[in-house]
Amino acid sequence: MEANEPTKAETRTPPSKREQLSLFARNFFKHPKMLGSIIPSSPFLVKRMLGRIDWERARVLVEYxxxxxxxTQEILRQMHPEAVLIVLETNEDFVNYLKRAYPDPRLQIIHGSAEDVQAILAQREIDEADYVIAGIPFSTLPDTIKGNILRATQRAIAPQGAFLLYQFSPNILPHLNQTFSNVKRTFEPLNFLPAHFYYCVP
Ligand SMILES: C[S@@+](CC[C@H](N)C(=O)[O-])C[C@H]1O[C@@H](n2cnc3c(N)ncnc32)[C@H](O)[C@@H]1O
Known part of the structure; x- marks a missing residue:
C-alpha cells in the first residue's frame, strides 16, 4: 500500500515524541546496520542540511x-504547497508510523528501497527530482548496492538539483566523487553521532 491513508487499525492521533523515540530505539536493536544510530538526527543537522534547499523552486523532493x-516533518513544514515529497523507507514499522504521524496530501510514503528511485518516479510520471535527501547508512551496505543507489540517484536528479546526504563516517566520499560532478563536504558536531554532510551536484 503506497498512499498515506491510515488503515482502519490505525488512528489519527498524532504519535508522541516518546513513542517516536521508543520506536526508533527498538528498531535500532532489531536492525542496527540498517539504522546506524540509536536516536533520530538532531535539529542542528536537520537545519544545516535543509538550509541548502531552494524551497521556492523545489517541486519534487525525495527522501531516503x-x-x-x-x-520529513521539517520538509513538509517548509516546502511549497504544490510540491510533492516522496519518501522511500525499507522498514515497515517506520512506514506504518509515518502514515499515522504525517497525514499530509503532499506526502507519498513508499515501502521500498532507494535503489528503485528511478522506477518509483517513473510510475508517477515524474521525470526528475529537484532534491534527494538521505541518511541511509551507506557504510554498512555492500559495494554493489551502494553503487546502484548512488548511480540511480545521480540519474534521478535534475541538472539544477542536488543530493543531500549525511553519514557518520567519511568512507562514502570517494564513491560520491566518482558518481557526482561536484561534492562539497561540511561537518555537524551537534548530532549523535557527529555527522558529515555532503552536498552533491549531479
Ligand atoms: C539513521 S536512520 C535515519 C532516520 C532519519 N532520517 C533521521 O535522520 O533521523 C536510517 C534509515 O534508513 C532506512 N534505510 C536503510 N536502507 C535503506 C534503503 N536502501 N532504502 C530506503 N531506506 C533505507 C532505515 O530503515 C532507517 O530508517
Whole structure:
C-alpha cells in the first residue's frame, strides 16, 4: 500500500515524541546496520542540511530512509504547497508510523528501497527530482548496492538539483566523487553521532 491513508487499525492521533523515540530505539536493536544510530538526527543537522534547499523552486523532493520523520516533518513544514515529497523507507514499522504521524496530501510514503528511485518516479510520471535527501547508512551496505543507489540517484536528479546526504563516517566520499560532478563536504558536531554532510551536484 503506497498512499498515506491510515488503515482502519490505525488512528489519527498524532504519535508522541516518546513513542517516536521508543520506536526508533527498538528498531535500532532489531536492525542496527540498517539504522546506524540509536536516536533520530538532531535539529542542528536537520537545519544545516535543509538550509541548502531552494524551497521556492523545489517541486519534487525525495527522501531516503525517513525513519520516524525527523527530516520529513521539517520538509513538509517548509516546502511549497504544490510540491510533492516522496519518501522511500525499507522498514515497515517506520512506514506504518509515518502514515499515522504525517497525514499530509503532499506526502507519498513508499515501502521500498532507494535503489528503485528511478522506477518509483517513473510510475508517477515524474521525470526528475529537484532534491534527494538521505541518511541511509551507506557504510554498512555492500559495494554493489551502494553503487546502484548512488548511480540511480545521480540519474534521478535534475541538472539544477542536488543530493543531500549525511553519514557518520567519511568512507562514502570517494564513491560520491566518482558518481557526482561536484561534492562539497561540511561537518555537524551537534548530532549523535557527529555527522558529515555532503552536498552533491549531479
Ligand atoms: C539513521 S536512520 C535515519 C532516520 C532519519 N532520517 C533521521 O535522520 O533521523 C536510517 C534509515 O534508513 C532506512 N534505510 C536503510 N536502507 C535503506 C534503503 N536502501 N532504502 C530506503 N531506506 C533505507 C532505515 O530503515 C532507517 O530508517
Amino acid at each position: 530512509g525517513p525513519g520516524t520523520g525527523t527530516f
